[in-house]
Amino acid sequence: MKDKIAVLYGPVGGNTEKVATLVAKKIGAEKCDLIPVKDVNEETIKSYPSFIIGSSTIGTHNWSHKNTSSDWDEFMPRFRNLNFDGKKVAIFGLGDQLAYPNNFVDHMRTIYDVLIESKATILGHWKTDEYEFNESAAVIDDQFVGLPVDEDYQDELTEQRVDAWLNTFLQKL
Ligand SMILES: Cc1cc2nc3c(=O)[nH]c(=O)nc-3n(C[C@H](O)[C@H](O)[C@H](O)COP(=O)(O)O)c2cc1C
Secondary structure (H helix, E strand, C coil), X not given: XXXXXXXXXXXXXXXXXXXXXXXXXXXXXXXEEEEEHHHCCHHHHHXXXXXXXXXXXXXXXXXXXXXXXXXXXXXXXXXXXXXXXXXXXXXXXXCCCCCCCCCCCCHHHHHHHHHHHCCCEXXXXXXXXXXXXXXXXXXXXXXXXXXXXXXXXXXXXXXXHHHHHHHHHHHHC
């Protein structure tokens, strides 16, 4: 097994990729591999002890596997069958709290639920202050299940958020 962190992300080409690249840069290129979810398979999961997984939320209707318009739509059915037992995982999610205040970063919850079902250990829960939203499926017991990043409304906070978030769990991965 590789002694590295795998940063899995999707979709490619947008804000999620931008933040995944920033996360990888902060960890250090020699300590992590950046892998789009469309390239992830069982071997990928077996090869690493720990993961950081990123996604954007683009509407719950889009997560049906009948819709193959995004990398996660295609990946989700495969993701549900991967084995994360014994793996440590932190989640980040892109969202827009101003335009989607009732579903802010909801997709982090979908990812979290799959990982919990697969017996992963989740690290990197995050506080809800500093965000303005009404509802989010990604909040459990007053905490987000991972780090929300809002490149539409609070992009100036992204780097400091990523730094502070990584600081809370990186040494535990
Ligand atoms: C059609 C559409 C639906 C969206 N729905 C949500 C949503 O339900 N919740 C949310 O927090 N953000 C939502 N967003 C905002 C995106 O998550 C945000 O712009 C994100 O940065 C996009 O990242 P990407 O370029 O990697 O896909 C939506 C954006 C679009 C275009």
